[in-house]
Amino acid sequence: MTTPLPRLTAATVPPAALTHRRELTGTGIVHLGLGNFHRAHQAVYTAAALAHTDGPWGVLGVASRSAAVAEALRAQDFRYSVVEISPGGTRITVPAVHTGALVAAEQGDAVVAAIAAPGTRVVSLTVTENGYTLAPRTGGLDLDHPGIRADLAGDAPPRTTVGQIVRGLQRRLRAHGAPVTVLSCDNLAGNGTLTGQLVRAFAQALPAAERDPLTDWLEAAVTFPDTMVDRIVPATTDAYRAAVADGLGLRDAVPVPAEPFTMWVLQDGFAAGRPAWEHGGALFTADVEPYELLKLRLLNGTHSLIAYLGALDGRDTIPDSVARPHIADAARRVLHEDYLPSITVPAGIDLDAYVARLFDRWSNTALGHRTRQVGSDGSAKLRQRVPEPALLHLRAGRMPHHLALTVAAYLCCAAPPGGFDPGPHAAAMTDPGAAGLRAAAARSTTAAGFTAAVLDGGLLGDGLAGHPAFTARVAEFIEVLTRHGTAAAARAAAEAADADTRTGIRTDADAHTGTGHRRPSEPVTRM
CATH class of the missing domain: 3.40.50.720 (NAD(P)-binding Rossmann-like Domain)
Incomplete structure (x- = not known):
């Protein structure tokens, strides 16, 4: 014994x-x-x-x-x-x-x-x-x-x-x-x-x-x-x-x-x-905001997309998810194209090194952070991460395709449409808003109707409800995710973003600068 x-x-x-x-x-x-x-x-x-x-x-x-x-x-x-x-x-x-x-x-x-x-x-x-x-x-x-x-x-x-x-x-x-x-x-x-x-x-x-x-x-x-x-x-x-x-x-x-x-x-x-x-x-430091937004958007916002796509792709962990090329590509694109233009990078931060470190952290197979843990409580988390950068792009005339994909993937996990099985990892996510979302899904006959109901109902605050094009884009991604899977949805988002770039649709905020709506960060002192 x-x-x-x-x-x-x-x-x-x-x-x-x-x-x-x-x-x-x-x-x-x-x-x-x-x-x-x-x-x-x-x-x-x-x-x-x-x-x-x-x-x-x-x-x-x-x-x-x-x-x-x-x-x-x-x-x-x-x-x-x-x-x-x-x-x-x-x-x-x-x-x-x-x-x-x-x-x-x-x-x-x-x-x-x-x-x-x-x-x-x-x-x-x-x-x-x-x-x-x-x-x-x-x-x-x-x-x-x-x-x-x-x-x-x-x-x-x-x-x-x-x-x-x-x-x-x-x-x-x-x-x-x-x-x-x-x-x-x-x-x-x-x-x-x-x-x-x-x-x-x-x-x-x-x-x-x-x-x-x-x-x-x-x-x-x-x-x-x-x-x-x-x-x-x-x-x-x-x-x-x-x-x-x-x-x-x-x-x-x-x-x-x-x-x-x-x-x-x-x-x-x-x-x-x-x-x-x-x-x-x-x-x-006297000004924490640039660090908050760097983390909330580049780390947390991208992390959410990895978790939802990974769970829908049958992946139990974040490292398994980011090892999938189409999920890694979607993560890089939401980070660089949708989140990064919405922030001011703090003084002293090497952006390329920071982003490389993020992907190293997400790829830590020894740690094995689970998609169900990262994806839980999305109704509260996404409200802190998605609306402001999405509105920045929409007001400048650009569709933030990968932010729309993030919302769509979340909704497929939290309130899957009838007949769609999101898999065990999505089903294991917990969310205080899930019951209301599922009730809205049960009342809706189309992805467009469901998406309009939840966004107009304040899932991400009031701002995005005034942008029907964003609502429609989320609904389109729900259709692709449920009918064709995560790889097809990631490809559709990338192709749409590339098409916008070719036709010259872009925001007023150039990547890496966060122009206009964020004040420059103050120097940090290490005590």
Whole structure:
């Protein structure tokens, strides 16, 4: 009989695996969203900061609903491993920065109390695009969302992320009024600015007796810096648990796999101090927007097209997908022709090297990021990635064919037309908007009718609904995808784009410059 390996705990972790060896002196960060990304990104930067400089920067992690990770972390003294995977080998480290783990659905009052605690200096969050309860058409706070309505009523512990933050800040004001920073680390354009707008909108919707002192204090004592985060972090599988068992000789229930590459760009606007994240490689700048758009569009937007075409092509992973020549070609074209003209490349970024690195990352077969993971939550993700660049091209008289293909491939995955089987990888994608899309598909008799219904209904906001040519192009790609497959659709998009180029149809924004609608980026300082 095989003897079970010892569990990873504070007592068993090998010192050589620890990123830092300091005793945590306090909980200075409350982090909402205890998923893999936070534990492979912000937690790793915090561990690097503590390896250099002591401070009260322990992290209290808050899971939204699932207790599985929180319970596993408690059993392991809040230790877990980060498994960096590349074709060149595996590296295993243990950040050891967490001081506790809560589950908001079960411990809502404790979450509010933690945000209000005087030792809390940063409230950070990685709750995905869907966790911000955005109104589909306006992009502001969805005051009709049942969770928001319940949190405004205040009869029970808050259920939504925005409700938890505001109720925590409200209690903080009443108890001591110490300043604090709310730090969004999600893939949203202007994520800090947006989070501040949502928090203020919730506060404005409160009764006057609660609203007035809170809104004044928010302006005086709470900051919402913008950030850009970047690291590919797949879901945990038994293969990664086995890698930890082989590498450390320990049993870790919740290891986090990650690629070696990582990047974090932040505005340095912290109301009550911060860890020395620059010692983990974080960059601080007055203008995060160019970095946000570089990542949201070139990486995330292209990643989405790869995932949807790959899933429809029967590919389980992103590396398998991008290995298909027609998918790789579609990815290059959406990146260069549709996304790149909509951004200003930040100063100091070598664009050719950046793009080459993206394709290297997507081709990391050792990591095996799954199409179903990248493709999930598309109704929230695409709203952040597609509309603005699409509108830029449409207003300049050019059809962004590969953005239309992205939307079509997404719709084929999320709400496949009757009689069309998108395959198991598309079927495994989860999406809060899927039920509504499928209902619209069931009511529609044609791809054109379905596409018009969902785009006019605000799937991508209001702007694109005023461009029937784009709607028609999406519908045409749905027809090609469902009748002839992904290779035919990619070929049709490429041929149409080439025909536009031959006939001189182009935007006013030349590639690589992002002319006109983006201000030049400011220099970045490495602290």
